[in-house]
Amino acid sequence: MTTPPPSTPEPAEALAGADAPSDGTPHRSGFISFVGRPNAGKSTLTNALVGEKVAITSDKPQTTRRAIRGILNRDDAQIVIVDTPGLHRPRTLLGERLNDVVTATLSEVDVIGFCLPAGEKVGPGDRYIARMLAEHTRAPVIGIVTKTDIAPPRRIAEALVEVSGLQTDLGRDFADIVPISAVSGSQVDLLADLIVAQLPEGPQLFLDDEKTDETTEALIAEFIREAALSEVRDELPHSIACSVEEMLPREDSDVVDVHATLYVERQSQKPIMLGPRGARIKKIGTTARQQIEQRLGxxxxxxxxVSVLAEWQRDPKKLNRLGF
Structure with missing residues (x-):
C-alpha cells in the first residue's frame, strides 16, 4: 500500500521533489500503526522512535484515546508512526469508539507493529488481536516484544517463542520479531531499520522539522490529562477528559494564557480532582505547565x-463535544 490516510496531504502537496539519499538508495516513506492490548508500551515506543514526547504515557488503561501520529525523519526514510488506543473489551460507548479508531487505522497504514510486553504471557486478548489483523489488513506485521528492561532474559526468550506462535492466528508469518526496550533504547534503532525495510518507496510526507501533526491545543490538553492521571492514580482515570477552551497571548509579553477544563462524570468526583483546598488541581497545573513549556517552548x-459532564463516556452527544 502506498496511499497515506485521507487526512494526510498527498506527497506532491507536502514535499514535491524530495531528494533521495545521496548514495542512490531509494527514499522510503509511509505509515506504521502500533497495536496491542492496553499498557503494551505503544506510546512509550512512539516517543522513543520520534525522539521526543508526542504521546502521553501512563500505566492506566485507555490513556491513548485517539490515533496520534509521530514522525521520524531519516536520510533514507520518513516513518509516520500512528499510536492507537489499546484494544480491549469495551464497557462504554467511548470504549467502542476507541476500538473503532484502531480498526479504521489498520486499513490505512503500510506496516503494523504488534506490541506485546515481555513480562506478560501471550493470552486470549493477544490472539484476538492477531485474528483481527488477519481479517482487517494484509500489511506486513512486525512482532514487537516490548518492555525488555523489566523482564529477565529467560522470560524474554519465552516471550519470543510465544509471539512466534501467534502466526497461526495471524494467518501468515511475521515480517520480523524483535525484542526492544523503549525506556533504555535497546534495539529501538534496529526496529526503525526493520520498519523502513517494509515501507514503500516514496517522498517525504511531512517537513523535516515536524515531529507530529497534533495541534498545539490537542498537545496541551493531553499533557494536562497526563498530569491529572498521575495525581488521581486509581481513583477515576477513565472518567477524566480535558479540553482547551482558549489560548490568549498577552499584550507586550511572551506569556500565553491557556484556559482549560478537566471534565469528570459525577459531582462526587469533583472534590477528588480538586483535592483539599485545591491542592491537587494546583499540583496538576504545575506539572502540566512544566511539560507544556518544555515540549512547546x-x-x-x-x-x-474542573467541570462535571455527567456520564460523558456513554453519551454520544457529549463524546462528540469532546472530540471522540
Whole structure:
C-alpha cells in the first residue's frame, strides 16, 4: 500500500521533489500503526522512535484515546508512526469508539507493529488481536516484544517463542520479531531499520522539522490529562477528559494564557480532582505547565477548571463535544 490516510496531504502537496539519499538508495516513506492490548508500551515506543514526547504515557488503561501520529525523519526514510488506543473489551460507548479508531487505522497504514510486553504471557486478548489483523489488513506485521528492561532474559526468550506462535492466528508469518526496550533504547534503532525495510518507496510526507501533526491545543490538553492521571492514580482515570477552551497571548509579553477544563462524570468526583483546598488541581497545573513549556517552548499561564459532564463516556452527544 502506498496511499497515506485521507487526512494526510498527498506527497506532491507536502514535499514535491524530495531528494533521495545521496548514495542512490531509494527514499522510503509511509505509515506504521502500533497495536496491542492496553499498557503494551505503544506510546512509550512512539516517543522513543520520534525522539521526543508526542504521546502521553501512563500505566492506566485507555490513556491513548485517539490515533496520534509521530514522525521520524531519516536520510533514507520518513516513518509516520500512528499510536492507537489499546484494544480491549469495551464497557462504554467511548470504549467502542476507541476500538473503532484502531480498526479504521489498520486499513490505512503500510506496516503494523504488534506490541506485546515481555513480562506478560501471550493470552486470549493477544490472539484476538492477531485474528483481527488477519481479517482487517494484509500489511506486513512486525512482532514487537516490548518492555525488555523489566523482564529477565529467560522470560524474554519465552516471550519470543510465544509471539512466534501467534502466526497461526495471524494467518501468515511475521515480517520480523524483535525484542526492544523503549525506556533504555535497546534495539529501538534496529526496529526503525526493520520498519523502513517494509515501507514503500516514496517522498517525504511531512517537513523535516515536524515531529507530529497534533495541534498545539490537542498537545496541551493531553499533557494536562497526563498530569491529572498521575495525581488521581486509581481513583477515576477513565472518567477524566480535558479540553482547551482558549489560548490568549498577552499584550507586550511572551506569556500565553491557556484556559482549560478537566471534565469528570459525577459531582462526587469533583472534590477528588480538586483535592483539599485545591491542592491537587494546583499540583496538576504545575506539572502540566512544566511539560507544556518544555515540549512547546512557550511560556504559559494555565487556568484550570474542573467541570462535571455527567456520564460523558456513554453519551454520544457529549463524546462528540469532546472530540471522540
Amino acid at each position: 512557550m511560556r504559559i499561564y494555565l487556568h484550570l477548571h
